[in-house]
Amino acid sequence: MKPFKRWFGSKPEGEELIQQLDSDNIPNHVAVIMDGNGRWAQKRGLPRVAGHHSGMKNVKKITMAANAIGVRVLTMYAFSTENWKRPKEEVDYLMKLPMEFFPKEIDELIANNVQIRMTGWHEGLPDYTLKAIQDAIDQTKNNTGLILNFALNYGSRKEMLRGIQRLVADVKQGEISGEEIDESLFSRYLLTDPLPDPDLLIRTSGELRISNFMLWQLAYSELWFTELCWPEFKEHNFYEAIQEYQRRARRYGGL
Known part of the structure; x- marks a missing residue:
């Protein structure tokens, strides 16, 4: 396993765990x-x-x-x-x-080349x-x-229903044909477009559900749950989740 050696901005806590991660x-x-x-x-x-x-x-x-x-x-x-x-x-x-x-943290976010986005309804x-x-x-x-994307006023069922409504409207207007509809095309009608689907979902506080969050996008994501509540979830806990992700084999339905 190739250890991770690059750094982006200031070093967070958990440096020892970072060095154990596979950068590939x-x-x-x-x-x-x-x-x-x-x-x-x-x-x-x-x-x-x-x-x-x-x-x-x-x-x-x-x-x-x-x-x-x-x-x-x-x-x-x-x-x-x-x-x-x-x-x-x-x-x-x-x-x-x-x-x-944002006023308190924006300077450091800019210094670390972070881009802010929002997914949800205004x-x-x-x-x-x-x-x-x-x-x-x-x-x-x-x-x-890094894109820091806040899902705010977001719900996945509403997202998919709105996406279907837009898709049906485009079919009726002749902009696309029914035969063109596939997973890739439908994904473009979701709020998360053009972001890639999550590879890993982390949920804190011990709840074992995804609560109407990215139902389509999480189809093949790895799920990781912790009993820790969000305020006590620290950097080393994040790296532990990444370690567990790296131990898993993602087969996407294959062997």
């Missing part, structure tokens, strides 16, 4: 369901929003950890279409986090949330390194 088998796209912020806070006698604040600070750490080993895309599931059902106070707090996160999001995200997207659009 780094997942191109890692998706993360950042779960357990509220439970982490409640266990410590804190309000749930305190957990979301700690979770926000952890985003940069894991971004730098992914950047250090050459991951090309890191998608963070930040807010689902179902999360609107949560208490208004909590939702309002979550909507304000981009206003705190409708329903407050103007101040969208402005904070769009400003970050604009400031990093020319960066060529």
